Amino acid sequence: MMRKPLPDQISAWLVWLLLVGCLISLPVAAQQGADARREAMQTMPGVTSDYWREVVSGTKGSTQSRSPGADSLIMIEGERWRELRNTWVSPGGAIALGGSLAAITFFYLLVGRIKLVNPRTGRVVERWSRWDRTIHWYTASLFIILALTGLSILYAKWFLMPLLPTSVWGGFMLAAKNIHNYLGPLFALGVLAMIVKWVRHNFFNLTDLKWFLKGGGLVGKGHPSAGFLNGGEKVWFWMIVFVGLTVVGSGLVLDFPNFGQSRETMQITLLIHAGASLLLTAAAFGHIYIGTLGTEGAFEGMKTGYVDEAWAKQHHDLWYEQVKDQAVPAEQVLSQPDQSAAPTRQAGSS
Amino acid sequence: MARMKFLCDSERCIECEGCVTACKNANETEWGIQRRRVVTLDDGEIGKEVSISVACMHCSDAPCMSVCPTDCFYPTEDGLILHNKDACIGCGYCLYACPFGAPQFPKQGSFGARGKMDKCTFCAGGPEADPQVDQQKYGANRLREGKLPLCAEMCSTKALLAGDAADVADIFRERVVYRGHRNSAWGSLEQGAQETELAAARQADLAYDATRGV
Numbered sequence: 001m002m003r004k005p006l007p008d009q010i011s012a013w014l015v016w017l018l019l020v021g022c023l024i025s026l027p028v029a030a031q032q033g034a035d036a037r038r039e040a041m042q043t044m045p046g047v048t049s050d051y052w053r054e055v056v057s058g059t060k061g062s063t064q065s066r067s068p069g070a071d072s073l074i075m076i077e078g079e080r081w082r083e084l085r086n087t088w089v090s091p092g093g094a095i096a097l098g099g100s101l102a103a104i105t106f107f108y109l110l111v112g113r114i115k116l117v118n119p120r121t122g123r124v125v126e127r128w129s130r131w132d133r134t135i136h137w138y139t140a141s142l143f144i145i146l147a148l149t150g151l152s153i154l155y156a157k158w159f160l161m162p163l164l165p166t167s168v169w170g171g172f173m174l175a176a177k178n179i180h181n182y183l184g185p186l187f188a189l190g191v192l193a194m195i196v197k198w199v200r201h202n203f204f205n206l207t208d209l210k211w212f213l214k215g216g217g218l219v220g221k222g223h224p225s226a227g228f229l230n231g232g233e234k235v236w237f238w239m240i241v242f243v244g245l246t247v248v249g250s251g252l253v254l255d256f257p258n259f260g261q262s263r264e265t266m267q268i269t270l271l272i273h274a275g276a277s278l279l280l281t282a283a284a285f286g287h288i289y290i291g292t293l294g295t296e297g298a299f300e301g302m303k304t305g306y307v308d309e310a311w312a313k314q315h316h317d318l319w320y321e322q323v324k325d326q327a328v329p330a331e332q333v334l335s336q337p338d339q340s341a342a343p344t345r346q347a348g349s350s
Numbered sequence: 351m352a353r354m355k356f357l358c359d360s361e362r363c364i365e366c367e368g369c370v371t372a373c374k375n376a377n378e379t380e381w382g383i384q385r386r387r388v389v390t391l392d393d394g395e396i397g398k399e400v401s402i403s404v405a406c407m408h409c410s411d412a413p414c415m416s417v418c419p420t421d422c423f424y425p426t427e428d429g430l431i432l433h434n435k436d437a438c439i440g441c442g443y444c445l446y447a448c449p450f451g452a453p454q455f456p457k458q459g460s461f462g463a464r465g466k467m468d469k470c471t472f473c474a475g476g477p478e479a480d481p482q483v484d485q486q487k488y489g490a491n492r493l494r495e496g497k498l499p500l501c502a503e504m505c506s507t508k509a510l511l512a513g514d515a516a517d518v519a520d521i522f523r524e525r526v527v528y529r530g531h532r533n534s535a536w537g538s539l540e541q542g543a544q545e546t547e548l549a550a551a552r553q554a555d556l557a558y559d560a561t562r563g564v
Contacts, residue, residue, distance in 0.1 A: 046392060046400040047360050054391055055402075064367060065387035067454055073389045073404055074449045082413045082447045153419045153441065161421055170437040173420045177439040181461040257442065257458045267446050 069263045081267040089271060090154060093278035097151075100282040104289045111218075114295045116310050123327040124306035124334070125320070133305055135197055139190030142183055147281050149180040154274065181255050188248040195241055201229050202237040207318065228319040236287050239280065246276040306333055353429035354472055354493075355515040356502070357522055358403045361529070362509030365390055365401035369501035369510050373405070376473060376500035377489025383454045385470040386501050397551075403501070403510050406431065406452035406470035414444035414453060422467075428493070429515075430472045435487055440464035472512070473499040 058076040069075055128136070152160070153176060161169055208231035214224040216232050224230075229237070250273035253261060261269075292299050297311035309327055312320040365388050373379075373386040386405035392398035412431045415423035422437035423444075442464055444453040456465035475481075476488030484491060492499060502512035511518045 046395075046398040051360070051391065051398075051400050059391060061389045061391035062393040063387050063389045064370070065384045066382070067384060067387070067451060068445070068458075069451045070384075070387055071389065072451070073391070073402060075451060076449065078413055078447045078449045082417055086416055157419060157421045166434060166437055170420065170422075170434075170439070173437070174439045177441055177462065181463075255462055256460050257462060257464065258460050260458070263446050263451075266442065270443075270446065 068260065075263060077264050077267055081271070084271055085274070089274045089278070093154065093274065096278055096282040097285070100285045104285060104294075108289075108293070113293065114217075116296050116308070117223075117314055118310045120297075120311075121309040121327075122330055123309050124330045125309060125312055125323045125327045126305055126333075127301040127307045127312070128305045130305065132197065133302060135190060135193045136302055139187065139194055142187040142190055143284065145183060146180055146187055147277070147284070149176040150277060151281070152176040153180065184248075184251045184255055188252065191240060191244045191248055194237075195245075198237060199241075201227075202234045204231070204234060207231075208234060223314055223317075225318050226316050228316060230316065232290075236283065239283055243276050243280045243283075247273060247280055250276065304334055306330070352514040353516075354408060354474075354513065355429075355518050356405065356407060356472075356499075357511045357518045359509040359511065359522065359525065360400050360402050362507040363388070363401045363403055364507055364509070366506060368504055368506055369403045372500040372504040373470070376492065377471075379454075379468060379489060380456045382456055383468050385452075385454060385468065387451075403505075404450055404452075405501070406448075406472070407450050408472060413447035413449065417443045417447040419443060424477070426474065428472075428474070430474055432471055432474065432476055432488075433467065433469070434477050435466040435468075438466045440466060442467075444469075470499075473497070 055073050056076070058072050058074055060071045061073065063070050065071075152173065156173065156176070160172070164172065205227075207225055207227055211224045211226055211231040214220050216230065217223045250269045253269045254266065254273060257266070290298065291302065295315070297308055298315075301307040301311075308330070309320070309324070312323070367388055370384060370386050370388060374384065377385065379385060386403060388401050388403045390399060390401040392400065408430045410429070412423060412425075414433075415421075415425075415431060419441055420437045420439055422434045423431055424434065425431055440455060441462065442453075442455065444467060445451070445455070452469045454468045456468070457463055471488055471491075473490045473492035475484045475491030475494070478484035478487060481491070490500065497503065499512045502510045511521055
């Protein structure tokens with residue numbers, strides 16, 4: 001029978017194992033008792049000052065979350081963006097817009113409206129074709145809508161929010177954001193059309209240099225010579241090219257987050273977009289003033305397409321010399337009933 | 351007045367994602383929205399890997415609040431930063447300002463269509479008066495029931511602590527005192543610390559070999 005000695009054998013083995021086990025674990029236990037700090041070093045040896053340095057410097061790790069930027073514990077760029085936006089772009093834009101309005105008001109009070117020197121001849125020349133005017137007013141109306149909605153996003157919380165109940169306020173801001181986002185790409189088309197259509201008129205020449213030296217007619221006597229477009233108009237055109245395209249390009253990046261732009265890209269793009277569009281808006285105030293209230297006879301050019309000979313001769317003499325043969329009586333081209341006698345009065349009424 | 355805070359004990363977090371699951375379960379958030387996440391730095395590097403659970407930290411000077419175009423954030427008496435989804439327009443600015451990546455959006459669509467922002471509420475809901483509507487829009491309001499956020503309550507190693515900042519700090523201070531640290535105030539024990547560190551490294555080597563053998 002082999003069954004009887006078995007329990008004895010097993011217990012002998014167990015005792016022997018126990019002894020060996022004790023002998024091995026003795027120094028380990030002694031070590032553990034020696035220093036409680038071992039716990040930290042053994043369980044999480046990685047928690048060191050270097051680790052925290054990595055965390056605060058924005059080192060990326062791994063995570064199960066699919067949210068953009070989820071793999072970093074601290075995104076350090078956010079605070080810089082907040083500072084740039086809230087302490088520079090936002091107040092800076094307010095100063096630029098306010099300053100632009102103040103300068104225009106000051107100029108108007110000081111110099112007043114630039115009147116036509118010679119009386120109107122009653123004969124007009126074509127300045128802006130139907131296409132030109134369509135592109136201009138298409139882009140201009142979109143610009144005004146985008147400026148109003150964009151400025152709402154930047155500034156409305158400081159003055160409009162306290163006046164409205166939350167639901168109305170939320171609805172207004174949501175509408176502002178959606179209008180801004182959906183009309184933005186259409187504005188881009190307008191800017192591109194303007195550039196393509198008008199770039200040939202806008203290369204600078206020596207006439208423009210003389211125009212600038214005379215401050216566009218503010219310095220010295222007599223109005224400086226100008227071709228189809230004067231130096232100031234060309235500057236505005238190139239502003240639309242460079243600043244306008246910057247606004248459009250950055251706007252498109254912001255408008256389509258579905259391409260997975262990183263937070264850092266969006267931060268920089270937002271700053272560029274806000275800065276450039278505020279600059280463009282501040283300059284647009286000047287453009288609007290000069291084109292309406294500031295210059296007698298200018299607005300009708302973009303409204304009807306025709307300008308009076310007197311205006312053309314005064315502001316764009318070189319161009320007038322080229323086109324004076326094409327001058328026609330105002331009644332002939334502006335025969336619509338509501339505009340029959342209007343061109344001489346329109347600008348004055350605005 | 352209580353000032354509510356989260357604290358994740360980096361020496362205890364084992365990256366089990368229990369807090370993430372608990373949060374999702376308590377708040378029934380939309381598909382794709384994850385209010386809490388666990389980030390692991392140096393993942394897979396022996397002796398270096400550390401995980402931390404992170405969500406909205408309810409900042410004292412909250413960047414989200416200061417850049418929001420509609421001012422939809424509001425601080426509560428408990429020092430929490432909550433937000434009103436009725437005023438949120440989904441512009442994403444809070445996400446660009448937040449250091450912790452807390453704000454979440456259900457969509458990333460064309461023309462900036464992101465939907466309403468969602469983030470950790472410290473299980474304190476939102477501004478809606480009707481509790482059911484509030485729960486639907488903002489998730490659980492456990493604070494009102496006298497409970498702490500579910501992520502911290504369910505943390506298996508009690509790495510994630512939530513509650514009044516003073517209580518959380520007391521618990522963590524006690525832990526630090528008990529387990530000590532190589533950079534602790536007892537500078538005279540620097541030598542001993544180095545020795546134990548060496549021993550720990552040796553032990554880690556042994557453990558490494560053992561797992562490799564299997």
